[in-house]
Amino acid sequence: MLRSLPSKFGPSKERDDGPNRAIWDTRAVRDALARGDLGAVVRAVRRANNITLAELAARSNYSISTLSRLERGKQSLRDTHVLRSLAAALQFPPELLGVADPPRLPMHPLHPPAIVGLTRGPDEETEPMRRRTLLTGLAGTVTVLGVAPSSGVAQASDPLHQLERALLATPTTGVPVHLRQLDQQVTAARSMFDHGHYAALANGLPRLLSTATATHSSGTTNDIAATSALLARAYVVAAQLSVKFSHDQLAWTTADRAMQAAQVSNDPLIRAQARRSWAIVLRRTGHTDTAAQLILDTAASLQAQPHRDVNNLATFAALLSTAAYTAATSGDRDGARTLIDEAAHAAAQVEHNHPGAVAGFGTGSVVLYQVSIARVLGDAGTAIDTARRIDPASIRSAETRARYWSDVARAFHQWGKFEQCYGALRAAEHAAPDEVRYRKPIQQITFDLLQDPHSAALPGLRSFADRTGTRAP
Structure with a gap:
């Protein structure tokens, strides 16, 4: 039976810390500075200026979910470029965030991740609800739409x-x-x-x-x-x-x-x-609660259908996976875990009851979501371990295969393993060049790699940056 998400799933309502008080004099900012909690500093300054997460996302070019994780300490806030961008977007001195001497993530030279690890592969996951x-x-x-695929030229x-x-x-x-x-x-x-x-x-x-x-x-x-x-x-x-x-x-x-x-x-x-x-x-x-309720209501309506064929069941599993990811973006580990487990059960039923059926969503698709969920929760190591359960060569959709490598790259970046991150980016580009050419998260990661003195010298990085439209610092 499908359960509702707990009440803590959604973000709390934000309040102003006093319109007549200087930002640096607010208790929230002083307390956050005393703790060395940079995410809390950003959150306090944003609230003091009556700026919503959506407005800050528009100013900084970071997604709402990323900003929420940074503010709540679910994602490391150490990168100099990110700190300066947030300071500029909020219009306060970057020195408040210690940009002059930021701590650097440790670098551990490991083997390039040409293969994250192969044990078993997923079924085809193109669009989860494709029928x-x-x-x-x-x-x-090309004949039907009258357009040609993009070439290697930007x-x-x-x-x-x-x-x-x-x-x-x-x-x-x-x-x-x-x-x-x-x-x-x-x-x-x-x-x-x-x-x-x-x-x-x-x-x-x-x-x-x-x-x-x-x-x-x-x-x-x-x-x-x-x-x-x-x-x-x-x-x-x-x-x-x-x-x-x-x-x-x-x-x-x-x-x-x-x-x-x-x-x-x-x-x-x-x-x-x-x-x-x-x-x-x-x-x-930023309408996370509404999104969650819509997904769960839709899943419940499918569950209530008297005749549930393979496509219905696959769609149900896809909806639960999306709900689990939505819970993860709000930091709700329990909700995410519960929902992704239910999705895995539904996907397993698809494969058990309808072997060989092309439903577009199976257990491999759920594992791909588990990689993303672990990453957005800040568990980079878990994300990589989960990715090792997937053979990317078995993913038949180029878009999904490129998205897999993008998630692996983002997890390695989050973990501070920049060489492995770059290897995953190149694998994503090989799968689908447009995946790295137009996606803002990939361009941001590429910029970070160019800034890092260790990874900036990686062979081909600057050419890769040119192909993705990323300007060198």
Whole structure:
């Protein structure tokens, strides 16, 4: 039976420490300085200035979840670049955070992590709630969407610019197509995401969404539920891509539209997919409690379905995994552990009761979430140990394989093992170059590696930085 998250799951409400008091005179800041708790200093200064986590995230280019972990001491706050960035965003002297002489994370030269450790591999994990088969190759994808995968040449700094203009400006008139053709186009878009061709997908999405909207509104088909489902699927892909690029405003727009279209589809799995996308956006923008409740309510509704096939059960496991990660971003270890254990049980049922079924989410997918959960909870060593249970070569989706290596890199970075971190970044680039070319967390890690005197001399690092668009310090 699905249980509700404990009340401590969500963040506490924040209060101002007095509008007429100087920031340095507040008790919270003085106490935090006395303890040497830099995260608490940042939190106290932010509160004294009446700045929300979302506002600080916009100023500093760090995610809300990262800032929350830094403030609560769940993630080390020692990096000079991070400290200076936060001081600049909050407009106070960086010396208050001891930037002049920051402690350095220890370096332990180990073997490069070309292989984290191989014992068993996961089933395919593309999109956890995907119910359709990927196209067999990119040739069909290019033909259907009319765009080509990105080459090794660096793309524009903001590949989502055209998509943003198309969504936020006056809608353009698309040409309706037959449902079968629209289904092919939406499936092609999903395939491009799963292959890690994010820039090419961004170029093709405006036309796809225009076509899907026109088909949905044309009135040429009596199956409004089917066209709504296809429209929702298209917007879910757009929302996922927006999240990948840390474009929360665009993710909010696309996920909201996916929710609206899915509601008319009468398909519980399409609704679950759209609600999951919406919950992820809510979590990223600071609405953690609402996100958690939405995910759990959706999972409970699937659990109550009288006929639960393999796709229903796989979707249920995916929702619980997302809920577990959401709990972890709030520092709720017990909630995260409980939910991921339930997800693992559901995924095991998928594999036991439906051997060989392509449901898009199995026990290997849960392990990937366990890596991410351990990392966001600050347990870098546990994250790496968990990653050793996965053979990355067995992950059939390039996007998922690149995301696996990105998580490994972030865990090694958190642990202070920069050489191993760089090796994992190169593996992520090999799996899907766009994964490292456009993701802000990867660019931040690359910048940190360039700043560190030990890792800055790693072979090929500066060329890697050029390919990711990271400026050398």
